[in-house]
Amino acid sequence: MAETYIMVIAGKPEGPFTITELQARGLKPADFVKTEAMIDYKEAHEIAELREILGFTKPPVIPQYFGSFDQRLLASFIDWLIITGVYVVPVLLIVLISPGKMFDMILSGSLLVVIPITYVVYHxxxxxxxxxxxxxxxxxxxxxTDMQGYPINTSTAIGRNLSKIFSVLTLGVGYLLNFFNKRQQCMHRYDCRDFGG
Incomplete structure (x- = not known):
């Protein structure tokens, strides 16, 4: 049996209506509807079936709260600890049981390259x-997220993280922008947002 919906019309619930009947009544994405099984009303665009059949799109939920610089700094510190720990612990164990000093030096020195590369790929x-x-x-x-609140894709993430490297290589110039805009965005965050959820 096809799903039917109660629709709020002029402030009053009416129906139930089939999807075809809703369409005939000119159902709009922001109109409130519910099925018998639903506890409360939702806007039509929030219901997957109606989005699919009637071609509604779900509008982006643009975040109002942005992650502060100190939150992002702490998150970055945690990530460095995680990445560093993944490499340093095994290397330390190898160095302790390895008899060759030259091998130990090469292995330890390689961490200076491997850890930053892993850090960027991980991000x-x-x-x-x-x-x-x-x-x-x-x-x-x-x-x-991006500026509309949607998840970012891989190419955006690559651009974001390459910009982050540039910010570091210019002695933090890209990070200084954080203190001069209300969204607390650094140079590498202008195409996306870090926000608290």
Whole structure:
């Protein structure tokens, strides 16, 4: 049996109506509807079936609260600890049982290259992934989105993180922008947002 909906018309619930009848009544994305099974009314665009059949789009939920600089700094510190720990602990164990000093020096020195590369790749993968955040950001309930509140894709995450490298290489110039805009965005955050969820 096809799903039927109660529709709020002129402030009063009417129906139930089939989807075809809703369409005939000119159902709009912002109209309130509910099924018998639903506890409360929702706007039509919030219901997946109506979006699919009637072609409604779900408008973006633009965040009102942005992650502060100190929150993002703490998240970054947590991420560095995680990445560093993944490499340093095994390398330390190898160095302790390895008899060759030259091998130990090469292995230890390689961390100076491997850890930063892993850190950048980790950010790209995690920020463009389903969680929209690294583990550090997840702990602090921060998500990375675009300017409309949608998740960012891999290419945006790559651009964001390459800009972050530029910010570091210019002795933090890109980070100084954080203190001169109300959204507390650094140079590498102008195409997306870090916001608390």
């Amino acid at each position: 790209i993968v995690m920020e463009s992934g389903p969680k929209q955040a690294t583990y550090g950001k997840q702990i602090l309930k921060i998500k990375v």
